[in-house]
Amino acid sequence: MLRVTAIDPSDEARVRRADRETSARAGDHRALRLWLRLLTCTQLLERHMRNLLRLRFGTTLPRFDLMSRLERYPEGLKMKELSHHLMVTGGNVTGIVDQLVRERLVERLPEPGDRRALRVRLTRAGDEAFGKMARAHEEWIVSVLSGLSRKEHAELFRLLAKVKSHALEITERKDGA
Amino acid sequence: MLRVTAIDPSDEARVRRADRETSARAGDHRALRLWLRLLTCTQLLERHMRNLLRLRFGTTLPRFDLMSRLERYPEGLKMKELSHHLMVTGGNVTGIVDQLVRERLVERLPEPGDRRALRVRLTRAGDEAFGKMARAHEEWIVSVLSGLSRKEHAELFRLLAKVKSHALEITERKDGA
C-alpha cells in the first residue's frame, strides 16, 4: 500500500484514505462537504464503470451512453436530439458518432424533409453489441450499489431528485439571464 | 433484439426535459435509475461550477481543485500526494501544475532528502487568488444545494457515505485481484 515518509503525523492518516472530501476541515460548510462527497461518489462509480467497460468490452463510457440512448429509439435520433439527451455539445456527439460509424455500430441516415439534419441509429451489429454490454453493465451497477437497502435506495433517489430540480432551476435561471 | 416499445406518446415529454435519466423505462432496474440520477446530479452541479469558475475567474475546476488541496498544506505536497488526493494520475497533475507554475500561482520546490521528488505549494499570489475564488465557490455551492433542508442534507450525506464505502470495497477488491 501507500507509504508516506511522514512529514507531519496527521498527514499519514489523511493520505491513507485519500480523496477529495474525507479530509475536509471541520470548519468547512456542510454544503461544501456534501458536494465533495457527491463528487467523490460519482467519480468512484464512474471510474469503476469506465474500467470495466474498457477491460471487458474495449469500449468507453461515452460510447456506451450514446448507444444506450439510441437503443431506446429504433427509428434513430437526430444529432441535435442526441446531444440534448446526453447533455453534451454537438461537436462532441459528432466525434463519438464518427467513431461508432467507423466501427459499423451506428449509421447516419438522411432525415427526410430536412437536408440539414441527420438521423443516427444503431446498426444490427451495434444493437447486438450493446445488448451484451447492457446486461453486464446493469449487473455491475446493481453490485456496486448493493450496499444500500431498498428503502435507502428510494430515499437517496428522492433526495437526489430534489437536488436535481433545484439545480435545474438555478442553472436555467442564470443561463437565461 | 430490438425490444424497445415503439414510439410512445410520452416520448415527446421525455425529450422536452432531456437528460440521461428522466426517461429511463419503467422496467429498468432501480439501481440503474439511481445511478443515472446520481450521474445527472453531479454533472449538473459540476457544469454549473465549471461555468461560474470560467466566467468569473477565468479558471477551471481541476485547477481550482488542485489549489484547494494545496491551500490546506502550507508546507506543500509532493506530486505523488497531490495525485492521490485528487484521485487522478500523476501525468495529469504534471500538466495542471505546469500551467499553474506558468501563471505563478504555485511553485515546485526540491524535496530535501529525495532528489526524485518535488514539493508543490501555493505562491503568495496563488494563495490570495485562491482565497477570493474559494469564498465565491462556497457561496455557489450553498446556493445550489439550498433546496434541501438541514435534515435532508444530513441524510443525503449519510447515504452517500454508505455508497462510497461500499464502492471502495468493491473497486479495491477488483483492483487487488
Added chain:
DNA sequence: CTTGAATAGATTAAGCCTAAAGTATTGTAG
C-alpha cells in the same frame, strides 16, 4: 559496492469535452 527492483515524475498518444467559428439549409419578412 553492485545489481536489480521499486518509486517519483515526466512524456506520449489517444479519447473526451467545450466554446467559438464555419458551412449548408430552412424559414420568414418584405
Added chain:
DNA sequence: CTACAATACTTTAGGCTTAATCTATTCAAG
C-alpha cells in the same frame, strides 16, 4: 424573389484525463 435570421451539423483550438512508457533516483539484497 431577396435578404436575413435561425437551425443542424461540423470543424478547430485548447484543456482534461488516462494508460503506457520513459528517465532518474532510491532502496534492498547479496
